[in-house]
Amino acid sequence: MNIHEYxxxxxxxxxxxxxxxxxxxxxxxxxxxxxxxxxxxxxxxxQVHTGGRGKAGGVKLASGPEEARRHxxxxxxxxxxxxxxxxxxxxxxxxxxxxYYLAVTLDxxxxxxxxxxxxxxxxxxxxxxxxxxxxxxxFHLDGPGTFRSYQARxxxxxxEPRRSVFPKMATVLERLVEAYWAxxxxxxxxxxxxxxxGGDVLALDAKISIDDNAMYRQPRLAAxxxxxSEHARIARETGLSYVxxxxxIGCVVNGAGLAMATMDLIKHYGGEPxxxxxxxxxxxxxxxxxxxxxILADPEVKAILFNIFGGITxxxxxxxxxxxxxxxxxxxxxxxxxLTGTNEEAAKAILAQAKGxxxxxxxxxxxxxxxxxxxxxxx
Amino acid sequence: MSILVDEKTxxxxxxxxxxxxxxxxxxxxEYGTKVVAGVTPGKGGSMVHGVPVHDxxxxxxxxxxxxxxxxxxxxxxxxxxxxxxxxxxxKLVVCISEGIPxxxxxxxxxxxxxxxxxxxxxxxxxxxxxxxxxxGILPGFIHQPGEVGLVSRSGTLTYxxxxxxxxxxxxxxxxxxxxxxxxxxxxxLDALEMFENDPQTKAVVMIGEIGxxxxxxxxxxxxSSMTKPVVGFIAGRTAPPGKRMGHAGAIISGGGGSAQEKTxxxxxxxxxxxxxxxxxxxxxxxVLGRG
Numbered sequence: 001m002n003i004h005e006y007x008x009x010x011x012x013x014x015x016x017x018x019x020x021x022x023x024x025x026x027x028x029x030x031x032x033x034x035x036x037x038x039x040x041x042x043x044x045x046x047q048v049h050t051g052g053r054g055k056a057g058g059v060k061l062a063s064g065p066e067e068a069r070r071h072x073x074x075x076x077x078x079x080x081x082x083x084x085x086x087x088x089x090x091x092x093x094x095x096x097x098x099x100y101y102l103a104v105t106l107d108x109x110x111x112x113x114x115x116x117x118x119x120x121x122x123x124x125x126x127x128x129x130x131x132x133x134x135x136x137x138x139f140h141l142d143g144p145g146t147f148r149s150y151q152a153r154x155x156x157x158x159x160e161p162r163r164s165v166f167p168k169m170a171t172v173l174e175r176l177v178e179a180y181w182a183x184x185x186x187x188x189x190x191x192x193x194x195x196x197x198g199g200d201v202l203a204l205d206a207k208i209s210i211d212d213n214a215m216y217r218q219p220r221l222a223a224x225x226x227x228x229s230e231h232a233r234i235a236r237e238t239g240l241s242y243v244x245x246x247x248x249i250g251c252v253v254n255g256a257g258l259a260m261a262t263m264d265l266i267k268h269y270g271g272e273p274x275x276x277x278x279x280x281x282x283x284x285x286x287x288x289x290x291x292x293x294x295i296l297a298d299p300e301v302k303a304i305l306f307n308i309f310g311g312i313t314x315x316x317x318x319x320x321x322x323x324x325x326x327x328x329x330x331x332x333x334x335x336x337x338x339l340t341g342t343n344e345e346a347a348k349a350i351l352a353q354a355k356g357x358x359x360x361x362x363x364x365x366x367x368x369x370x371x372x373x374x375x376x377x378x379x
Numbered sequence: 380m381s382i383l384v385d386e387k388t389x390x391x392x393x394x395x396x397x398x399x400x401x402x403x404x405x406x407x408x409e410y411g412t413k414v415v416a417g418v419t420p421g422k423g424g425s426m427v428h429g430v431p432v433h434d435x436x437x438x439x440x441x442x443x444x445x446x447x448x449x450x451x452x453x454x455x456x457x458x459x460x461x462x463x464x465x466x467x468x469x470k471l472v473v474c475i476s477e478g479i480p481x482x483x484x485x486x487x488x489x490x491x492x493x494x495x496x497x498x499x500x501x502x503x504x505x506x507x508x509x510x511x512x513x514x515g516i517l518p519g520f521i522h523q524p525g526e527v528g529l530v531s532r533s534g535t536l537t538y539x540x541x542x543x544x545x546x547x548x549x550x551x552x553x554x555x556x557x558x559x560x561x562x563x564x565x566x567x568l569d570a571l572e573m574f575e576n577d578p579q580t581k582a583v584v585m586i587g588e589i590g591x592x593x594x595x596x597x598x599x600x601x602x603s604s605m606t607k608p609v610v611g612f613i614a615g616r617t618a619p620p621g622k623r624m625g626h627a628g629a630i631i632s633g634g635g636g637s638a639q640e641k642t643x644x645x646x647x648x649x650x651x652x653x654x655x656x657x658x659x660x661x662x663x664x665x666v667l668g669r670g
Binding site for chain 1: 454455478479480481482485486488489516517518520521531532533534535536537538539542559561562586588589590591592593596612614615616617618619621622623624625626627628629638654655656657
């Protein structure tokens with residue numbers, strides 16, 4: 001789960017990382033009021049769960065309340081990479097002598113977290129890694145509580161050797177590592193970490209991604225959750241993995257790998273999947289019902305495909321569940337069902353009697369059929 | 380031969396009195412797996428499907444000498460169950476549980492590395508050596524004994540591919556689901572190495588997916604150190620970047636992990652990659668010289 005910059009700054013401040021005081025506005029008037037309170041030049045920053053805000057016009061300097069109001073109005077009307085902007089953060093503009101990059105993230109190959117530090121702050125770190133890999137320093141961490149102060153100083157001194165600066169930066173890094181472990185993060189990032197002309201270091205931006213598997217023990221962070229849509233919330237609460245896409249074929253699949261392979265196969269045969277949706281191992285009727293509600297709410301959906309590998313789950317039970325779930329809806333689109341596993345024949349007999357459901361024998365046959373029902377493959 | 384489990388394997392079920400543990404214990408017994416003991420703290424002395432339950436792995440080990448365990452406990456208790464198994468001297472620990480926090484797995488992985496145990500999973504369906512034993516939740520009836528090894532990050536996609544293989548008359552030596560999490564105990568490379576050393580296995584099917592670089596590392600290993608042919612498949616070609624596709628580990632990040640990148644790495648190592656799952660049996664027959 002990603003949280004907003006203003007939320008991440010609040011978390012960082014709690015760990016003693018210096019940030020500038022700011023406030024969030026949802027209307028232009030509110031933005032103007034906050035700018036007046038703060039006084040002087042301010043920055044109006046879009047709060048969205050995606051990168052590249054600056055390039056998209058989501059970050060603007062304002063010399064006073066009136067300009068802040070105008071910028072907020074523009075930014076609150078933006079949609080950045082499919083994320084509508086609903087909040088802006090207003091912070092005092094900082095004078096910057098130099099910008100750095102500090103982050104801690106999981107290194108999957110090394111099976112442990114890694115600190116990434118660079119003297120090239122304020123830029124896209126992947127771009128820096130591609131163009132000037134020598135400017136990036138890495139340091140792998142063992143478990144919580146194992147990162148020493150002297151190690152923090154060593155890392156900091158690599159990106160800023162000046163004695164007046166690196167000890168302050170080392171302190172920020174130690175606190176960032178502490179925040180990484182304590183918040184069950186998969187990423188904590190400060191980009192940029194600024195050095196002011198007065199010699200202070202400041203986190204001008206903040207990003208935290210939290211491991212979804214750990215949300216149960218992070219109630220404070222869970223309260224920051226903002227689902228992208230009502231359907232995303234319902235899916236999450238029902239235990240469905242759901243990712244909306246742009247196509248016309250709604251998919252209901254059990255298992256993440258099979259769900260991905262189903263999307264790929266739809267595309268392979270010339271169709272477009274409307275979603276990724278994994279109902280999990282046990283295909284219980286409640287999950288199927290919720291999945292149907294979400295998919296049917298998508299006006300683009302022209303046909304629906306169920307691809308269920310029953311495995312040890314009895315397919316006739318699953319078929320009854322599907323039929324029961326379908327009975328509750330007035331479905332205007334064709335439904336194709338592929339069920340394989342124990343009691344497959346009994347399942348097919350049940351489905352054959354259900355109105356508006358077409359059974360298919362194999363995954364390939366089911367995908368081809370659902371594409372035909374959705375209007376045929378793309379030209 | 381086969382790898383990791385066979386007809387002699389004796390299994391301890393951790394979490395045997397739970398709904399999943401009890402259900403899958405029955406499934407393993409029906410398949411012929413020697414499930415000799417169960418563990419649920421506080422329920423020692425009872426029986427589940429005729430299997431005696433103990434309060435700890437140490438007691439179960441002392442009573443039976445079993446050296447394999449399978450874990451079906453809720454995520455919040457799963458890391459502890461893995462520690463208990465490795466500290467108890469269990470050699471092969473298979474963790475089915477889904478949802479263990481990554482920070483916990485970082486420490487679990489380090490502990491497994493220090494021990495002489497092997498961990499499979501978490502968030503996996505387990506493994507099966509057809510006709511000999513299954514340890515986990517895989518549907519036994521779709522399998523057939525044979526000479527193709529299979530390793531996969533997925534559950535139901537594995538069943539889909541096994542089903543295709545069996546219907547094409549291609550049997551399996553051992554099928555392992557290594558799990559869909561970012562940090563897992565046994566990766567592709569480990570499994571490939573075991574298959575390379577197994578006389579029964581003549582070819583391997585590797586089913587990868589988006590996220591991470593395990594497939595790329597495995598490809599380098601295949602090129603440098605394997606004599607047996609490998610056939611690949613990568614799920615998630617149409618997955619949008621930055622979105623988690625069900626599995627905690629299935630996400631294309633800025634650092635990479637796309638299906639295209641993985642397919643290219645496999646091809647560069649001389650591994651044919653199936654475009655669709657139904658192409659896999661044909662490719663296997665071809666690399667076995669039967670096509």
